[in-house]
Amino acid sequence: MTPLQRVGRWIGDHLVLALGVLVIVYLVVPIAIVALMSFNDSSGSRNVYKFQEFTVSNWANPCKPEGLCDAVSTSIQIGLLATIVATTLGTLAAFALARHRFRGRSGANMLIFLPMASPEIVMGSSLLALFVAAGFGGQLGFWTIFIAHVMFCLSFVIITVKARLSGLDDNLEQAAMDLYATEAQTFWRVTFPLVFPGILAAALLSFSLSFDDFIISNLNAGQTVTFPMFVWGAAQRGVPMQVNVIGTAMFVIALALVLAGGWNQRRRATAKAA
Amino acid sequence: MRGRLTGYWLFAPAALWLALFFAVPLYSLVATSLFDPDGSVLTGYDVAWAFGNFPDAISEYWRPLVRSLVYAGIATAICLVLGYVLAYAIAFKAGRWKNLMLVLVVAPFFTSFLVRTLSWKLILADDGWIVNTLQFVHVLGDDGRLLATPVAVVAGLTYNFLPFMVLPLYAALEKLDPRLIEAASDLYASPARAFWKVTWPLSRPGVVGGVLLTFIPAAGDFINAELLGSPNERMVGNVIQNLFTTTGDYAAAGALSVTLMLIIVAMVVAYARTSSTEDLV
Incomplete structure (x- = not known):
């Protein structure tokens, strides 16, 4: 390779990575702005889309805007219920598709x-x-939203769990059976623990899909107000900064869960290697 | 031994839910689209086989319908370019930063869609630095703006659906054996030729999946058009939503919704002929 080619190679290698990082910036900047605006004091101004002055009062009084915390609580309730039902039904269906011929x-x-x-x-x-x-x-209301959320979460649960199941090495199950484990023992001691990360990921995905849904919920909500519907309604008048507090808190919690999951997996891998 | 029926029993609850609350509603929607247009929410509706609802709705609302497809198409094309670069960088160039970059790709999902979209109002604000810079270099006129223009809506759509493009592309590229690309260059293929002859064809399942997962939700979206656009950027989703919730014109809303679904199904079938549903699921 001539030096010129080598320089070209180096640029080629790093250019793609640099462009990739720029795309990441495009994805992440709006989140940073949500976090920034959660510390914005908008009380003196009518323009709620501009940073005016630093304050922590939004974080101290997240429930100040009327209806915000009710909406968040409704969203959490629907999210939890829909997640439980969708994850259960979806996991069963994934087992059917991955393990049974029909x-x-x-x-x-x-x-x-x-x-x-x-x-x-x-x-x-x-x-x-x-x-x-x-x-x-x-x-229309709580239960119609719940029905809708289970419906659109199901497909995502099924493909997530199914992917985990089909990536599974069935030698481990064979080994358990060879060592005289019953079918139930094999399932609960071997199969289920191996599939569990997939089920957990599916549950997290369901909750975030449910919590975040606006279009389907809004059509079937009647008088019930979920968090995204609150934001939609507020956007017509100018959103209270507390909405950004909720957005930032959600982000931090979800990120912590994902990082904890990854850390736990790595810890197990090193424990196994040792 | 496992019973022959076990598979059915395990699958039945989910199938029932999807049948009752996804498949049956589609039937109700089609019935709604054939309602007697003279009915109202108060007097009730009759299914009158009013096929005239379709030409009526399309002739009245063809602009938002076409606009939806155009905006979604442009956003999908930009997503494909940006998403491919990012997925390629993560799959082949990121090294030990791979996992961090993947987490950052899904990071937008960790917070609310609407709240994130609203933050674009700040980024594209009339006195924001992007607009000021574009005015300075005379891309925009002195009182030119980005908010309430198609640019803002397409930027929002691109931003919101980009992760749906990156993930399938990454999944496809990750499976690709880099030795194939090396082999191509050993055989004197230029990098561009190696890309078009080896990498691109092998990443096709990811391209198909990503394009579908981006285009479909973008075509039905109305959040970006409502929050970042003006009435001139109204998309078909805005119209359907208003007809259902505000105007109460179920017949027209149903007809428009069925039309959107048919257009999308036709496009998906035409586009995805090469890959079966088993590959997609």
């Missing part, structure tokens, strides 16, 4: 794939059409 698998795959390939506005409006046709038009 007829109609291509139909089953279609049923799982289609919700991910449908625009939310279509899913939301068709659910609304169903509820209205079934005479529940007046009872």
